[in-house]
Amino acid sequence: MATRIGGRSTGTFLCVIALSTPLWIPNAFAQPRAELLHWWTSPGEAAAAEILSKHVRRSGVQYVDSPVLGGGGSSAMKTLRARVKARNAPTAVQITGLEVAEWGERDALNDIDALARAERWSEVVPKPFQRYMKFQGRWVGVAPNVHSTNWVWANTDVLAKVGITQPPRTWREFVGAARKAQSAGFVGLAYGGQTWQSTLIFDSALLGAGGPDFYRKLFIEGRRPGNAHAVLEQAYARMSELRDVIDDQSANRPWNLATAMVINGRAAFQIMGDWARPEFTVSGKQVGRDFWCFRVPGTEDSVTFNLDTFAMFKVEGAEKVQGQQIFAKTVMSPAFQTEFNVAKGSVPTRSDIAGSAFEECGRRAVQDIAKASKRQTLLGSMALGHALGTEQKDALSDVIHRHFSGFLSDKDAATESLRAIAR
Ligand code: GAL
Numbered sequence: 159m160a161t162r163i164g165g166r167s168t169g170t171f172l173c174v175i176a177l178s179t180p181l182w183i184p185n186a187f188a189q190p191r192a193e194l195l196h197w198w199t200s201p202g203e204a205a206a207a208e209i210l211s212k213h214v215r216r217s218g219v220q221y222v223d224s225p226v227l228g229g230g231g232s233s234a235m236k237t238l239r240a241r242v243k244a245r246n247a248p249t250a251v252q253i254t255g256l257e258v259a260e261w262g263e264r265d266a267l268n269d270i271d272a273l274a275r276a277e278r279w280s281e282v283v284p285k286p287f288q289r290y291m292k293f294q295g296r297w298v299g300v301a302p303n304v305h306s307t308n309w310v311w312a313n314t315d316v317l318a319k320v321g322i323t324q325p326p327r328t329w330r331e332f333v334g335a336a337r338k339a340q341s342a343g344f345v346g347l348a349y350g351g352q353t354w355q356s357t358l359i360f361d362s363a364l365l366g367a368g369g370p371d372f373y374r375k376l377f378i379e380g381r382r383p384g385n386a387h388a389v390l391e392q393a394y395a396r397m398s399e400l401r402d403v404i405d406d407q408s409a410n411r412p413w414n415l416a417t418a419m420v421i422n423g424r425a426a427f428q429i430m431g432d433w434a435r436p437e438f439t440v441s442g443k444q445v446g447r448d449f450w451c452f453r454v455p456g457t458e459d460s461v462t463f464n465l466d467t468f469a470m471f472k473v474e475g476a477e478k479v480q481g482q483q484i485f486a487k488t489v490m491s492p493a494f495q496t497e498f499n500v501a502k503g504s505v506p507t508r509s510d511i512a513g514s515a516f517e518e519c520g521r522r523a524v525q526d527i528a529k530a531s532k533r534q535t536l537l538g539s540m541a542l543g544h545a546l547g548t549e550q551k552d553a554l555s556d557v558i559h560r561h562f563s564g565f566l567s568d569k570d571a572a573t574e575s576l577r578a579i580a581r
Pocket residue numbers: 197198203228229230231254305413433464465466542
């Protein structure tokens with residue numbers, strides 16, 4: 159684990175706080191301290207994490223930035239378990255979805271409800287998002303951003319070379335375009351062979367095959383619609399079509415290296431959350447000219463979302479408790495959320511921030527989320543832990559990954575999936 163210490167010399171520190179109206183005024187007590195354990199290590203993610211460090215340090219906190227390599231966070235979660243066991247929990251930890259509440263059940267989280275009330279977060283954060291920052295109705299975390307996962311990223315140049323000048327509008331057209339690119343010597347779909355990446359693609363395959371009502375019933379309400387097996391089999395059939403257009407070097411490839419294949423013109427498409435967009439930006443690519451972002455065909459009316467919650471862990475010592483409060487307040491501030499989300503490719507969790515600062519894909523995400531919220535098609539991403547419990551999600555992800563790796567038929571995968579989520 160790489161650890162960056164955010165302390166400054168006293169001289170610099172005093173100068174910074176004088177300029178930026180800190181939340182903490184230096185006095186006889188120790189300087190407030192905060193540490194965030196997270197997994198933002200790709201070039202685009204690291205640039206966004208740097209904005210967070212800047213805002214937290216400016217608020218007068220001695221900040222330790224603790225990134226753990228590995229997109230999707232499974233290595234970071236291993237580090238977290240070890241640290242909690244060693245009674246050395248970080249002040250805050252990036253956790254996605256319902257796993258936040260699971261740490262609440264283990265009595266590992268700090269209640270920050272008084273701060274939330276003072277700051278009126280309940281009034282500015284939409285209800286569907288609050289669920290991922292609370293445990294038993296009380297705030298135990300803050301989230302700066304909402305990502306959505308049903309996006310396709312496309313290289314316009316590669317597609318122009320095979321005669322495609324518009325984003326595909328249907329699943330058929332999409333698969334057809336990927337096959338065309340593959341026949342011309344490109345990789346049809348850039349993919350990294352890790353369980354969370356195949357599962358992320360499956361979210362969209364299922365949504366496309368079954369529609370939002372089916373997705374909601376199966377993944378969010380925990381019901382089993384009568385046609386569940388048939389729809390799951392169709393979703394797996396879509397996955398099989400995609401398996402035919404990936405390359406044979408994909409095993410264990412990090413997601414951002416798959417994005418780089420689209421950026422560098424090796425591949426036509428990638429299905430990935432909108433954290434992929436900053437990878438294009440840091441490489442100097444422009445939306446419309448060099449790349450397209452569009453919703454996975456067949457899922458346009460819905461948004462599968464995930465929040466990055468920073469869960470507040472129980473820490474000892476006044477300077478850490480104080481640091482945690484200042485950290486939380488900073489993350490929920492409009493100034494931070496605006497600057498951070500433009501860099502991260504996501505949308506603020508506060509609904510009182512205008513979308514005008516965002517580039518095209520970001521603006522579309524703001525509109526799509528607002529529309530989906532009205533239509534009730536704003537759905538938590540199963541892949542990123544916002545639907546199903548962690549155990550069920552892990553069991554289902556294992557089936558999805560074995561199928562996408564070619565070890566299960568569409569039919570057997572459907573049968574095993576129903577077993578995995580029935581636990
Ligand atoms: C997700 C997270 C995103 C992004 C992605 C890849 O779980 O929500 O912010 O970091 O992993 O690392």
